[in-house]
Amino acid sequence: MTKPVNLREIVLGILLEITEEEAYSHIVIRNVLEKYQYLDKRDRAFISRTAEGTLEHMIQLDYIIEQFSNVPVYNMKPLIRNLLRMSVYQLKYMDSVPDSAAVNEAVRLAQKKGFYNLKGFVNGVLRNTARRLSQVRYPDPAREPLHYLSVKYSFPIWMLNKWVTQFGYEVTERICRDSHMEKGTTVRCNLEKASVEEIILELEKQDIQVRQHPYLDYALIISHYNYIDAVSAFKKGWIQVQDISSMLVAEAAAPNWGDYCIDVCAAPGGKSLHISDKLMGSGYVEARDISERKVKRMQESIERTSAINIRAMVKDATVYDPESYQRADIVLADVPCSGLGVIGKKQDIKYKMSEKRQQDIIALQRKILDTVQNYVRPGGVLIYSTCTIGADENQYNIKWFLENYPFKLENLDPYLCPELHGKTTKGGYIQLLPGIHESDGFFIARLRRLFDE
Numbered sequence: 001m002t003k004p005v006n007l008r009e010i011v012l013g014i015l016l017e018i019t020e021e022e023a024y025s026h027i028v029i030r031n032v033l034e035k036y037q038y039l040d041k042r043d044r045a046f047i048s049r050t051a052e053g054t055l056e057h058m059i060q061l062d063y064i065i066e067q068f069s070n071v072p073v074y075n076m077k078p079l080i081r082n083l084l085r086m087s088v089y090q091l092k093y094m095d096s097v098p099d100s101a102a103v104n105e106a107v108r109l110a111q112k113k114g115f116y117n118l119k120g121f122v123n124g125v126l127r128n129t130a131r132r133l134s135q136v137r138y139p140d141p142a143r144e145p146l147h148y149l150s151v152k153y154s155f156p157i158w159m160l161n162k163w164v165t166q167f168g169y170e171v172t173e174r175i176c177r178d179s180h181m182e183k184g185t186t187v188r189c190n191l192e193k194a195s196v197e198e199i200i201l202e203l204e205k206q207d208i209q210v211r212q213h214p215y216l217d218y219a220l221i222i223s224h225y226n227y228i229d230a231v232s233a234f235k236k237g238w239i240q241v242q243d244i245s246s247m248l249v250a251e252a253a254a255p256n257w258g259d260y261c262i263d264v265c266a267a268p269g270g271k272s273l274h275i276s277d278k279l280m281g282s283g284y285v286e287a288r289d290i291s292e293r294k295v296k297r298m299q300e301s302i303e304r305t306s307a308i309n310i311r312a313m314v315k316d317a318t319v320y321d322p323e324s325y326q327r328a329d330i331v332l333a334d335v336p337c338s339g340l341g342v343i344g345k346k347q348d349i350k351y352k353m354s355e356k357r358q359q360d361i362i363a364l365q366r367k368i369l370d371t372v373q374n375y376v377r378p379g380g381v382l383i384y385s386t387c388t389i390g391a392d393e394n395q396y397n398i399k400w401f402l403e404n405y406p407f408k409l410e411n412l413d414p415y416l417c418p419e420l421h422g423k424t425t426k427g428g429y430i431q432l433l434p435g436i437h438e439s440d441g442f443f444i445a446r447l448r449r450l451f452d453e
Contacts, residue, residue: 059154178435184223242270245442250274267294337386339443
């Protein structure tokens with residue numbers, strides 16, 4: 001007989017691992033849902049929604065808690081802090097959960113975890129919150145615009161300040177609002193395996209909702225499925241989970257028949273597989289990454305899709321590989337970044353990133369570029385991309401690169417749908433913004449190596 005599980009205890013464990021041990025939210029939640037596959041769909045949905053929702057609204061939840069607690073949130077024991085956060089999330093955002101259940105279960109869980117002496121504190125804070133939640137006063141947008149955005153959308157002020165300076169207040173609020181929007185999963189159709197029409201029919205057989213993406217005819221947005229590994233089209237290798245912004249990298253690369261391509265920071269492998277598909281069995285793709293675990297997952301995807309012209313391998317992008325010197329027709333440098341363009345999918349990013357960390361990341365990005373530009377043959381193409389927004393890691397890096405290496409930017413318009421043509425695309429790069437474009441936040445630049453004079 002299976003031992004009954006405490007769903008809130010599972011959520012608490014997820015939050016502690018993410019907030020205290022700095023684990024990545026998408027990995028922790030995925031692993032937990034895999035472990036508890038035997039739970040019914042409703043219980044699994046409670047776990048994912050409560051964990052993801054608490055992370056999504058954490059700054060706001062802390063603001064609310066401090067209205068009713070005489071102890072600042074960051075002076076609390078980590079377990080109590082996260083227990084209050086997830087409980088206030090239930091009180092504010094989960095109408096299906098009775099207030100009494102959210103409060104009483106939190107008190108029981110505090111006691112079960114050895115905090116008997118704090119159960120009265122937990123009870124008091126949550127009962128006060130439940131009674132007076134509608135009376136909480138939030139920052140005034142006219143008097144404290146950044147504080148208002150920070151509390152309403154749970155973004156750190158330093159990040160908002162940068163975005164407002166670069167994009168303006170209105171666009172910044174649209175970016176923040178978009179991170180809270182429900183979205184489907186974007187998938188790429190493997191047209192070597194099946195047509196888009198066949199894939200849509202296969203998905204609809206499993207009652208999965210499907211719509212075509214406006215930017216690419218082989219991209220679909222799917223929803224109302226439980227688990228991607230149980231989707232028959234995925235198991236057959238007909239579809240690959242990949243955001244539209246990532247697909248646009250392969251469009252910008254535009255490989256020709258027989259090209260040799262190196263993806264230097266390839267995991268999780270979607271772009272490499274896309275390039276492989278575009279080569280239609282010709283050429284060769286090296287999907288490199290520093291992590292053996294990630295390379296193993298990429299190899300599993302390669303085998304699932306039966307791709308024949310691609311290989312995953314362990315290689316550090318910061319370490320020069322003399323055997324690759326000027327051999328590649330195309331080098332993809334989708335470098336490690338702050339990830340601020342994908343906060344809607346990985347909410348913990350906005351709390352873990354700092355200005356100091358961002359500067360360290362920029363130094364790493366430039367070290368990678370300095371190394372891998374050597375692999376592009378004269379006349380070959382380098383695609384630089386990040387899943388972030390903001391000039392520091394994008395436009396400023398490209399400016400630095402062009403000042404130091406023999407490359408030029410190339411017009412992106414021939415590779416993008418008309419809806420994406422803009423002021424910068426003719427100049428060779430595009431900054432996609434969540435809330436403005438129907439995609440993640442993403443930066444893509446196309447650079448061609450000059451021939452020696």
